[in-house]
Amino acid sequence: MPTLRTARLILGPFEPNDAVEVQRLAGAREIADTTVSIPHPYELDHAVAWIEQQRKESVRGRSVTFAIRLSDRTLVGSVGLRDIDPEHCQAELGFWIGREWWGKGYAREAAAAVVRFGFEILGLNRIYAHHMVRNPAAGRVLESTGMQREGLLRQRVRKWGRYEDVVLYAVLRDEGD
Numbered sequence: 001m002p003t004l005r006t007a008r009l010i011l012g013p014f015e016p017n018d019a020v021e022v023q024r025l026a027g028a029r030e031i032a033d034t035t036v037s038i039p040h041p042y043e044l045d046h047a048v049a050w051i052e053q054q055r056k057e058s059v060r061g062r063s064v065t066f067a068i069r070l071s072d073r074t075l076v077g078s079v080g081l082r083d084i085d086p087e088h089c090q091a092e093l094g095f096w097i098g099r100e101w102w103g104k105g106y107a108r109e110a111a112a113a114v115v116r117f118g119f120e121i122l123g124l125n126r127i128y129a130h131h132m133v134r135n136p137a138a139g140r141v142l143e144s145t146g147m148q149r150e151g152l153l154r155q156r157v158r159k160w161g162r163y164e165d166v167v168l169y170a171v172l173r174d175e176g177d
Contacts, residue, residue, distance in 0.1 A: 001058055004066065004117060006109045011066035011079065013058075014051045018067060021075045022047040025098035034135040035096055036157050057082070064122075068097070068110045076101040079110040081118050081127065089125040091118060095141070102137075108144045115145045119173045128170035132157070142169040 004011040014022070023044045025031065032040035039046065057063040065080035077097035084091040093114060097107045118124040129147060131138035139149075147169035155163035 001064070002117070002121070004113045006113050008071065009106060009109055009113070010069045010071065010073070011110060011113060012069065014054060014065065014067045014078075016048070016051060018075055019044060019047040019051055022051065022078075025075065025077065026050075026096060028099045030099050031096050033159070034132050034138070036159065038096070054080070061086070063091075064114075064117075066110070066114065068095075068106060076106055077110070079107070079114050081114060081122070081124075084122065084124075089123060091122070091124055091127055093118075093127050093129040093142075093145075107138075107141045111141055112145050115171065125173045126170055128168065130156075130166045130168045132159070133165040133167055139167055139169070145171060146175055147171040148175075 001013040023042055023046070026038050026047065027040070027042035029040050032038045032042060054063065054065040058065065062084055063080060063082040065078060067075055068077040068079055069075055077095065079095040081091040081093055093111060095107055095111055115127055118127050129142050130153070131142065148171065150168045150170050153166040153168055156166040157164045
């Protein structure tokens with residue numbers, strides 16, 4: 001698992017001892033509300049299992065998930081590529097940032113670094129992502145990486161008993177910064 005550095009962030013592997021902080025950050029209702037796979041409440045067992053699952057998926061070459069840390073090693077979120085498809089040279093970008101760290105540009109900085117990593121190191125041709133329509137801030141993060149809106153997936157996901165429309169974005173290698 002590589003370590004990526006940006007102007008303000010260190011992106012590296014999650015460690016088992018990150019579970020308590022992952023639970024605290026990802027356990028906020030605001031995080032679970034606009035993500036498909038984070039339940040609420042988010043228990044410590046969820047965080048422990050998630051960290052282990054990320055490690056296994058990385059070993060299999062199916063995903064690469066980075067802990068987003070400040071230079072002082074404070075954990076602020078997660079960013080990564082999943083469903084890495086070597087045949088079609090594509091993967092899905094996903095991220096979340098702890099509520100107290102919103103609005104500081106960390107998601108944009110981390111996502112841009114991972115998109116570059118996907119193109120330059122993994123040799124991907126296409127990186128895509130999606131967000132719920134009611135989370136336009138995520139769309140702004142995606143656009144900041146060079147992604148373009150490709151379409152609207154009506155009632156694509158069901159979150160807490162409610163169907164949600166999802167916006168699909170993508171960027172191609174030759175469109176990157």
